[in-house]
Amino acid sequence: MKKIFISISVFALTLANAQQKNETLMKEFEKQRIENNKKFDAYVAKRYGSNKNPETLKEIDELKTSLAGFTDSNKPYFYKVHDMDQIKNSNSDYLQGGNITGLTGSFNGENIKFTIFDGSTVSGNARVYANHTLFNNAPGRITNKESSNLNYGDHATAVASFIGARDFPYTFPQNGRQVNFKGIAPNCTIDAYSFGNSILQGETTSKNVFEKILTAQPNISNHSYGISAGWDVIEVNNTQAWGWHGSFTPSNTTYDMQGSYILNDRLYDLLVYSDPSYIIIKSAGNSFGMGSNAYLPATANFKKYYVNTGSWVEFATTDTPPAVNCAQGYDCISPGSVAKNIISVAASDRITANNGRYIASADVIHSSYSSAGPRDDGGIKPDITAVGTNVASATTGNDSVGSNGVAIGSGTSYSAPIVTGIIGLWTQINKQLFSGSLLNAASAKTLMIHSALEAGSNPGPDAQFGWGFINAKKGAELLVGKSNNTIIFNDEVLTSGTSNKKTVVASGSEPLKVTISWVDPEYPNVDNNTSLANLNNNRISKLMNDLDLRIIDASNNIVYLPWRLDYNNPLTALKGDNTVDNVEQVIVDNPVAGRNYRIEITNKGILRNNSNENAPQNYSIIVTGHSELLGTKDSKAGALSNLIISPSVTKDVTNILKAPKKSAFIIYDMSGKKLQSGTINSEKETIDLSTYTKGIYIIEIKTDNDIITKKVIKE
Known part of the structure; x- marks a missing residue:
């Protein structure tokens, strides 16, 4: 995952350097500029007509100054003064600027610590360059936990900057693009580890990433790395090519583990179940479309290989190679990114229209490389989407010295830390409102999903965008709503065979919406010996405790069911019994104002812990769209019904x-x-x-x- 993302970034920067030196390209750019001006004049005539007042003329002059080019449909796009898209697109600036009603002050990550596990483009073992200019707004902002003889890493430094870089405007000399590298939480602190096997400071034996997590004991951690499970770029005889990372038996038998729940997923789930306060955010992967010779211009002549007895073997002309990753628009998410108890993040393009603000679901464009789910049992993965394409970050040389570099790149490696930073700001708000208490894994996911903006062409979740587009502002407003009792946002407990019920009165001014999530015990039946044939499109549900959420119209007993995906058509959500997700959401789109609706949470079978012992299940719940809460328990008397x-x-x-x-x-x-x-x-x-x-x-x-x-x- 990381490798292709970096290949894209390096390719773009290499091209930019060549453009400055190549006279032929300079002539081509001049030709393009003249053509763009003609297209712009046609665009102005069509959009503004002949009646142009002084304000309109001023607007046209400003647009022409910042004209960057045109799409294939002759729609212009423009440079912006500050590249704050990840902040503005996600509405994080409302939190940073202190513009949330009901909150005191601004929120920029003060007293919030993040932990990142990352590396470099050349190694899984690398450190964040803590002395980078973008982290020098306070001492000790980055603490490297790895040995000091480990090289610095470009990728790790970039990821840290998306979370915590300081306010820093900059103009790229290659193309004049003006950006601001400010991260989501510019006043936070970060503990940094590599995701590779290494010896930490003060220790003598090597640890893997899971052991490092146990050592770190984080509250919120970012993981922008993954596993190649289908097609990926490889090198054979010093030449780049496509390599198939599944199995292949000539001439057409193939298995892979794209979308599979593997040992790594089980271990992530185990870590969170063992510590329900621990929030893991992970990139979904950059595999979408790989294997296609149209993936990038540089891949046009790639040969294709598969592994046979440990060596790369070129596909024969009589072979039928496996399909391109996500050939149907889904099923290429990285294993290790489909665990139940983590938050898996997809990438979208920058929202450049509407002054960078989300207006409608069509504003969220799936990035061409961003891996799509679902999990092979139909579980909704990725969980959420954030901007990750063509965004600016810190970088450094992959060496022992480090350097103050900057770059523009793309990848789910870059969208994941945006979600990580936002959850940190929500945690900061939660601490202010609720006596210093932290968000736990279930409440953070419930908050994120309930507040998400619709994305994709169909209502509800899907395999490309998950539950939608991250919305920092709405999440903050829901926390305020919890504090003033205008919404329900609770941590509750369900006991086997019982029904947790509450009756609400619909406001009628918005949908009645209920979301629950819970930290589920890890699925036990996977290990390093599980074969690709058994992993490939394994439809067995990985859910251990199956909670069921329903809304019942008290006047006519109509039952409203949760969203779910069909693994055979996961780009369109259905409503029905969900037996694979540890998140359920039910929406009554047009509730009748003043009518009573009953919310019920039940379970199938017997609730158990990860030792297979009978045990209650904790869950988090949010309810919005109601004006009154009539009861949180079964109450025969209805004592408050006449109040x-x-x-x-x-x-x-x-x-x-x-x-x-x-x-x-x-x-x-x-x-x-x-x-x-x-x-x-x-x-x-x-x-x-x-x-x-x-x-x-x-x-x-x-x-x-x-x-x-x-x-x-x-x-």
Whole structure:
């Protein structure tokens, strides 16, 4: 995965250097400039017509100044003053700038530590160049845990910069492109390890990446590396070629493990199950389209090889080579990136329209190289998508000295750390709102998926984009909603044979949406001896504890089912019983305002831990699109069903009417701050709001079995 991404980057930079020296190319560029100007004039005439006021003329001049070229359909694209696309596209700038209602201050990774496991383009063992200019805004921002005799690595340094580079504007001399290298969390700290086998500082024996994870004990870690499982670029007799990394028996029998759940996946799942607070983010891979001689111009004449008794053998003309990776648009994700308890990240192109903002699902373009799932049992992988194409980063020489280099490149290696950084900012917000508490693996994934923006041509998740496009702002707003009780966002426990139920009243102003996720025990039946024939498209579910989420319309008992994928057609999501994912999401697109809907979480079979002992299952849940929560437990009495808040709009006081005696009430403002509380002693409990500022306040009423939240407006 990493290798092809770097090949793309090196190819682009090599071409840029050649352009400066080659007179023939300079003449070609001049010819292209003249043609572009003609196309631009035609574009202006079509878009603006003949009536151009001074503001329009100014806009046209600015566009012409930044004109970069045209797509095949003669649509222009433009350079931007600052290359902040990964930040703006993901709405992370709202968090960095302190522009989230209900939060205090800005969030740039202060007191958040990330851990990365990475390498270089030439070795799995390499360090981040900690003295790079892009990390010098505070001392000790990068701590290398590897031995000091290990070389610095370009790839590791780039990944660290996407998470934590400081604010640094720069103009690339090759093409005049202006960028800003600022990362998602520019004030964070990073512990850096290589993903290869190596001896850490102060130790005497070598460790692999899983052992290093145990040593590091991280809260959030990034893993931008992977395994070649289908076609990949190889070198035979000093010549680049396509190599098939599955098995092949002439003339047409082939097996591979693209999309397979392998030992590495089991180990990642085991690590998270053993420490449910641990959040792993991993790149999905850059294998899409590999094996095609049209993949890049440089691959046009590649020969094709497969392994026979340990050596590369060229396919014969009578052979039928395996299909190109993801030939049908899916099924080429890297094994090791399909574990249940991790977050696997796909890449999309930069959103350059709409001032860099997402407007509609069509704005999210699947990057041509980004590996697609699903897991072979139909599990939704990748989990999420972020921008990873044609983006700027730090780099360094792969040597013992290090250097202050910069580069532009592409890959899921570059989209994964964006998600890593955003989850770190959400963790920082969570700490502010909830007394320093961290997000755990299940709540982080639930938050990410519930807040994701729609991507792809069909509603719901799919095998290319996962659950959608990362949205930092919405995730932050959901955390604020949790703090002020306008949404449900809880960690809960399910016991075998029981049903966790809650009834909500739909607001009718948005879909009623429920998402749950849980840390599932690792699937046990894979090891290093599992054959490719047994791994290839193995459809056996890797889910150990199968939780079921449903929404039931209380007025007519219509049951709403979760999303799921069909592994034979995973680019279009279905709704039905999901038996493979440890995430379930149910949406009522057009709920009836004021109607009661019952949310039920149950399970199949017997819930067990990873020692195969009977055990309850923890899960995280988010509910949005409701105005009231009527009950969190089975309540035969329905004690709060008749409760009234009156008046709901007031200048001074409101009343809690018909609440059970000895029930408790709490008043919150919209930031989640607790303002007052008390016990209800009569059928009319008066609440004084006269000293509060104008705005919306939340009144929460609780009994032993029920809870209701109501809004009141202070004029």
